[in-house]
Amino acid sequence: MQLNHSTSGSSGSRKPDASGDRRLTAASVAGQLALATATLLGHSAEAADQGWQVDSGLLIYQEADDRVSAVEPALDFVRQVDEDTSLRIHLVYDTLTGASPNGAMPANKPQTFTSASSAGITASSYSDYSTSAVSMTRSSPSSSSRTDHDDDDDGEGGGSTYTAAAGERPLDQSFEDQRYVVGLGWTTKLTPVWQASVGGSYSTESDFTSYSVNGAIARELNNKNTTLSLGTNLEYDIITPHGGTRKALSRYDQASIVSEQESKTVADLSLGLSQVFTRRWISRFNLGVSHASGYQADPYKFLTVAADGNLIDSIDSYLYLYESRPEQRTKYTFYWQNKLALTNDDVLDTSWRYMTDDWGIRSHTADMSLHWQLGSNWYLKPHYRWYRQTAADFYKPFLQAGSDVTVVGQGYVPQLKYASADGRLGAFSAVTTGLQLGYQMADNSELSIALERYRQIDNNRHIDVPQGSDLSGMDQFAETRAWWLRARYSFHW
Amino acid sequence: MVVVKAPAIQLMEYGDYSVGRFQALGCPCEVLFDSTDMPLVLDLLTQARDEAWRIERKYSRYRDDSVISRIHRQAGEPIQLDDETARLLDFAASLHALSEGRFDVTSGVLRRVWQFDQSDHLPSHAQVDEIRQLVGWPKLDWQSPVLTLPVGMELDLGGIGKEYAVDAVTELLARQTSMSLLVNFGGDLRCHGRRRNGVAWLVAIDNGSDGRPQTLQMQQGALATSGNQYRYLQRDGVRYSHILDPLTGWPVRRAPASVTVAASTCTQAGMLSTLAALQGAGAEAFLQQQEVTYWIYRDEITAG
Known part of the structure; x- marks a missing residue:
């Protein structure tokens, strides 16, 4: 929707025009000629009559160990309304199922949880920490988003229970959700050098609704070799967790419900510069600032409290506290992308992104892909992405009685204001490797399939626990491993 | 009236x-x-x-103030072109590719040695080979919107204009x-x-020297004709059409006297008729493959 996509990933693989070396069979001359003529006549008027440019895609995402899996079909329609104006409609539907870490530590003894009227908050809250490079949507399906179907009889100890065996990471077992996204965008040329776009987006799932509007202006300078742009996006989210939001750092087994509904606003501002250096080298810079204000915690996630590495008996279970996050967050991003045409058809795309926020997270993303033309129709596109982030200041794999929480008998007093064991706020690196195979047809339609693999590596400082205690020898960070398959077909309709 | x-x-x-x-x-x-x-x-x-x-x-x-003249004057150095001209050159590039080199907007210089005045003045092979050095779209540097035309070469958009x-x-x-x-x-x-x-416009296609014009009802679309039965050279009983193949510098063999094609725009119709004429004996087969409506007229004596 935005004029400047600052994300890596699926930037269209259309090559620079290579009219010089494409051999065509006589039969397709008329078709190619029709397209060339439409361009010559600046036709958008007639190009418009040719209907919609459609980009359809299907993403199948699977995390290892039977964690989250997602299926996500997406459709993108673009229509040239007239010479200067285009309309874009974006539709996504996805379904998520699987299990997700609830935040509690694995231990050397079984732990039983009453499925909170549970389900995570939508992925979209976390797109920056999204563990994967899934780029078809703005969010990563690896974040949890769930509805517990046993949850209708909410209240009095209702809901199902699940037990994590000794040594097993507690995963909230059953969740599924469906998300619908509708986006609309409108881009128009104001003058030969000024372009403006406006858009809006709506997405909904069972416990999360998001509205956003965006606008951008761009100016071409220097014989169109330079483009400067300024864009903004305003988002308003409504979070309605199943069973309501729990009080920050309240006891898991005796959670106090604070409200049925919370909200959050996010304002983004980005400044972009793209520069054509030579016919074969295009560079793009982006500076972004984003401020989020409101409810930003995951209402379904909590933390283990341990005394010298041992779980603490509480009223109905061991002692776990619901997580707590600041209500304000400001982040800054810098993005630099270079596209180099090595030959007329082979394009190397490299980018680097740096993000820092006032929660203490700093991340680097390096991304590289090569469009390798195998013949007149086929291409291969290997992809490599490296990511590393530091942990948020308040990230804790678990809380320690004494320093983090004072535990007195059955009571407790938190000694900190914010804490979360959400892996997406921890320190980790991640590597994505993938390969895409594409087939470009003479009528400019294109079919491609990509397979990608994602692996996370824990970079957190391990908290020492006494030998033989409940948490001794347990992983303190749940590394995510995932793979996904993405099929795309773009065509004229 | x-x-x-x-x-x-x-x-x-x-x-x-x-x-x-x-x-x-x-x-x-x-x-x-x-x-x-x-x-x-x-x-x-x-x-x-x-x-x-x-x-x-x-x-x-022929005009000093035209873009074409400006390009010729500045041959050898890069010249920045306006949008419309850039689109025309992109189009010329596409046509060059589509025709596998037979449609070439730099081939106008061949006219210096070929004058189709119904005479028998054929140029020599040496003359053609010499002038052919100045023909070839790939020889110029076109990086839209900047063109560098090698000195001595000429650009002629007459075939599209x-x-x-x-x-x-x-x-x-x-x-x-x-x-x-x-x-x-x-x-x-x-x-x-x-x-x-509700009545269509009536259009006459004059596609033969002796044949009666054919009348056509037109409601939409375009027609264009390539060829002119009065422009040729003739020597030793062989008639040389005015359609020149830039790859050889010589007239296309067995080029039809005229090719008329119907398409949705005049540019498409015109380019299809030109590309067909460049196919020589294969003009009919080419147009059949394109699945377009066409009319081809051939003189009996055109050979070569």
Whole structure:
């Protein structure tokens, strides 16, 4: 929707025009000629009559160990309304199922949880920490988003229970959700050098609704070799967790419900510069600032409290506290992308992104892909992405009685204001490797399939626990491993 | 009958339609309007004429102030071109690729040795080979919007210009009126919109020296013709058509005397007819493959 996509990933693989070396069979001359003529006549008027440019895609995402899996079909329609104006409609539907870490530590003894009227908050809250490079949507399906179907009889100890065996990471077992996204965008040329776009987006799932509007202006300078742009996006989210939001750092087994509904606003501002250096080298810079204000915690996630590495008996279970996050967050991003045409058809795309926020997270993303033309129709596109982030200041794999929480008998007093064991706020690196195979047809339609693999590596400082205690020898960070398959077909309709 | 006379314009009313005429691009130009609202039609006709003149001025090889002349003057150094010219050159590049080198906007220099005056003055092979050094689209450096034309080479958009002008004029008028129109520049024509009385425009295709013109009903689309049966050379009983193959520098063998093609725009029709003519003996087969409507006329004695 935005004029400047600052994300890596699926930037269209259309090559620079290579009219010089494409051999065509006589039969397709008329078709190619029709397209060339439409361009010559600046036709958008007639190009418009040719209907919609459609980009359809299907993403199948699977995390290892039977964690989250997602299926996500997406459709993108673009229509040239007239010479200067285009309309874009974006539709996504996805379904998520699987299990997700609830935040509690694995231990050397079984732990039983009453499925909170549970389900995570939508992925979209976390797109920056999204563990994967899934780029078809703005969010990563690896974040949890769930509805517990046993949850209708909410209240009095209702809901199902699940037990994590000794040594097993507690995963909230059953969740599924469906998300619908509708986006609309409108881009128009104001003058030969000024372009403006406006858009809006709506997405909904069972416990999360998001509205956003965006606008951008761009100016071409220097014989169109330079483009400067300024864009903004305003988002308003409504979070309605199943069973309501729990009080920050309240006891898991005796959670106090604070409200049925919370909200959050996010304002983004980005400044972009793209520069054509030579016919074969295009560079793009982006500076972004984003401020989020409101409810930003995951209402379904909590933390283990341990005394010298041992779980603490509480009223109905061991002692776990619901997580707590600041209500304000400001982040800054810098993005630099270079596209180099090595030959007329082979394009190397490299980018680097740096993000820092006032929660203490700093991340680097390096991304590289090569469009390798195998013949007149086929291409291969290997992809490599490296990511590393530091942990948020308040990230804790678990809380320690004494320093983090004072535990007195059955009571407790938190000694900190914010804490979360959400892996997406921890320190980790991640590597994505993938390969895409594409087939470009003479009528400019294109079919491609990509397979990608994602692996996370824990970079957190391990908290020492006494030998033989409940948490001794347990992983303190749940590394995510995932793979996904993405099929795309773009065509004229 | 009402006749309106304006500078360089003639406009006549015939019953329920009117016809405007002017001279541009080296040929008689005609626009048929499905209206007798003369002030409106005159306004449209004037715009049509101005647009045709603009294109002629801009791309004529014979005018010092044309873009083409400017490109020739600055040969050897990079020159920045405007949007419209850049689109024309991109189009020329596509055509060069589509025709596998047979359609080449740099081939105009071949005219220095080939004059199709129905005489028997054939150039020598040496002459052709020498001039051929100056032909070849790949030799120029075109990185839109910057062109560098090697010194000595020439650019000639004449092979595209007239059909492009027909489309440009038709679309200019169509943006302002819903009335049915037919724009005809020297036999290359395009039709827009349905006539009020539902009757098609009648178009005659003169595709043979002796054959009677064929009459065609046109409701939409375009027609263009490539070839001219009066432009040829003849020696020793062999007739050389004026269609030159830039790859050899010599006339295409067994080129049809004329090829007329119907398509949705005049540019498409014109380029298909030119590409077909360049196929020589294969013109019919080429057009059959394109699944377009066409009319081909061949002289019996054309050979080569």
